[in-house]
Amino acid sequence: MYTQALDSLGKDCLPAGSTQGSALEARFQARVDADEKIEPKDWMPDAYRQTLIRQISQHAHSEIVGMLPEGNWITRAPTLRRKAVLIAKVQDEGGHGMYLYSAAETLGISRQQMIEQLLAGTAKYSSIFNYPTLTWADVGAVGWLVDGAAIMNQIPICRCSYGPYARAMVRICREESFHQRQGFEIMLALARGSAEQRQMAQDALNRWWWPSIMMFGPSDTQSKHTAQSMRWKIKRFTNDELRQKFIDITAPQAEFLGLKIPDPQLHRDEGSEHYRFGTIDWSEFQAVLQGNGPCNRERLEARRHAHAEGGWVREAAAAHAEKQRARAAQAA
Amino acid sequence: MTQDWPLFEVFIRSRSGLEHKHVGSVHASDARMAIEHARDVYTRRQEGVSLWVVRSSDIMASDPAEADALFEPARDKVYRHPTFYAIPDEVKNL
Ligand SMILES: [Fe+2]
Ligand SMILES: [Fe+2]
Numbered sequence: 001m002y003t004q005a006l007d008s009l010g011k012d013c014l015p016a017g018s019t020q021g022s023a024l025e026a027r028f029q030a031r032v033d034a035d036e037k038i039e040p041k042d043w044m045p046d047a048y049r050q051t052l053i054r055q056i057s058q059h060a061h062s063e064i065v066g067m068l069p070e071g072n073w074i075t076r077a078p079t080l081r082r083k084a085v086l087i088a089k090v091q092d093e094g095g096h097g098m099y100l101y102s103a104a105e106t107l108g109i110s111r112q113q114m115i116e117q118l119l120a121g122t123a124k125y126s127s128i129f130n131y132p133t134l135t136w137a138d139v140g141a142v143g144w145l146v147d148g149a150a151i152m153n154q155i156p157i158c159r160c161s162y163g164p165y166a167r168a169m170v171r172i173c174r175e176e177s178f179h180q181r182q183g184f185e186i187m188l189a190l191a192r193g194s195a196e197q198r199q200m201a202q203d204a205l206n207r208w209w210w211p212s213i214m215m216f217g218p219s220d221t222q223s224k225h226t227a228q229s230m231r232w233k234i235k236r237f238t239n240d241e242l243r244q245k246f247i248d249i250t251a252p253q254a255e256f257l258g259l260k261i262p263d264p265q266l267h268r269d270e271g272s273e274h275y276r277f278g279t280i281d282w283s284e285f286q287a288v289l290q291g292n293g294p295c296n297r298e299r300l301e302a303r304r305h306a307h308a309e310g311g312w313v314r315e316a317a318a319a320h321a322e323k324q325r326a327r328a329a330q331a332a
Numbered sequence: 333m334t335q336d337w338p339l340f341e342v343f344i345r346s347r348s349g350l351e352h353k354h355v356g357s358v359h360a361s362d363a364r365m366a367i368e369h370a371r372d373v374y375t376r377r378q379e380g381v382s383l384w385v386v387r388s389s390d391i392m393a394s395d396p397a398e399a400d401a402l403f404e405p406a407r408d409k410v411y412r413h414p415t416f417y418a419i420p421d422e423v424k425n426l
Contacts, residue, residue: 042396091376098373102357105339111359112336168356175377317361318337324362 032233037163040106048232051225052162053107055234057114060100062126064118065299067093069133070142078136085182086139092175099168106164119304127285128215130293137190137197137204143183145205145212145250151176152246153216156236165234184253191257198258205254206262213277214285216243222282244274251275339388340366342373344380352384360385 024043031038038044067090074090077083101111117123128146133139154173160166190201217223217239229235254261265278287293337359343352355374360366366385374380394402410416419426
């Protein structure tokens with residue numbers, strides 16, 4: 001938003017550890033503790049800025065890459081209604097990417113830098129989008145589980161200490177709930193359908209369940225950034241807390257569908273009212289994150305291809321704007 | 333890669349009769365395209381009936397460091413608010 005004004009702030013502003021620096025840092029933390037919002041031109045510790053740039057840009061990339069697995073089914077949606085809904089959902093995800101890139105830009109990184117990082121493969125995005133959508137039921141499972149997990153992650157970020165991120169998140173959360181409901185509706189239609197359709201729904205749940213609960217990130221004992229992020233109020237709940245909440249609300253929904261969550265250890269613990277679940281295979285998560293998931297290469301190739309294909313449009317628009325500007329200058 | 337297109341701030345009038353409010357920003361090669369992008373990005377659910385776009389570089393903002401100097405003087409002027417004045421209850425229409 002006001003990116004151009006930020007160049008002079010941040011890293012070079014103050015020598016690290018100077019008394020002035022730590023006084024500013026204490027003031028900053030006091031504002032965060034008092035639930036005040038931090039705005040782009042306010043002083044902030046460089047590590048806060050870098051953490052946010054990393055998190056918001058990864059989040060933006062996830063929305064953009066996230067359009068691919070579902071976009072895969074737009075031309076083959078079973079009815080016109082489903083097709084219109086899917087187009088609207090995928091378009092929303094593109095919009096979410098735009099809100100988030102804008103929010104990240106207020107911290108002093110350019111859109112172009114972020115896109116370059118994504119296309120170069122140096123930026124991370126949510127591991128979930130490196131799984132394929134094999135059948136129509138996957139579109140249902142993605143809406144229900146992946147958007148469901150995303151909502152669980154995103155709602156607390158609406159109260160994030162950084163104003164532009166929090167505001168983008170409010171807008172996103174308002175739009176997400178239809179995503180999850182349309183997914184569940186697809187699953188419901190299949191679950192109430194023929195034996196073959198029920199099997200499709202079950203198969204999709206089998207493949208998406210574990211990747212979905214991995215979306216909350218490594219377990220709290222392994223998570224590197226959690227404590228600091230919570231102090232800065234970028235994060236409000238730990239990964240494990242959110243994962244538990246998600247499983248607690250999703251397990252009864254699966255039951256309603258008459259589908260079985262692929263975890264033999266999953267059961268409701270009467271004492272605590274929570275669902276206990278089996279061990280997560282973190283080696284799979286790490287492999288996907290490191291680029292070895294089923295679709296990592298395909299996803300990046302699709303993004304690179306789209307970007308290259310749009311090159312002439314960007315050039316033409318820039319040339320047109322330049323010509324108009326020159327004409328206006330001449331007429332004046 | 334070529335340069336980013338200029339950044340525009342987007343303002344939306346949500347209903348006729350209300351003021352335009354800042355909602356976010358878009359990149360565009362010119363103002364016309366900024367309006368079109370703003371429409372796609374910020375009004376997919378009838379969020380507005382009118383759009384403004386302004387080049388971000390044209391916005392002058394007050395300095396947060398001067399916030400006290402600018403806004404503090406208003407704090408002790410409570411007599412600018414109607415509740416500052418004690419009027420007996422019997423007096424009506426005041
Ligand atoms: Fe989204
Ligand atoms: Fe979504």
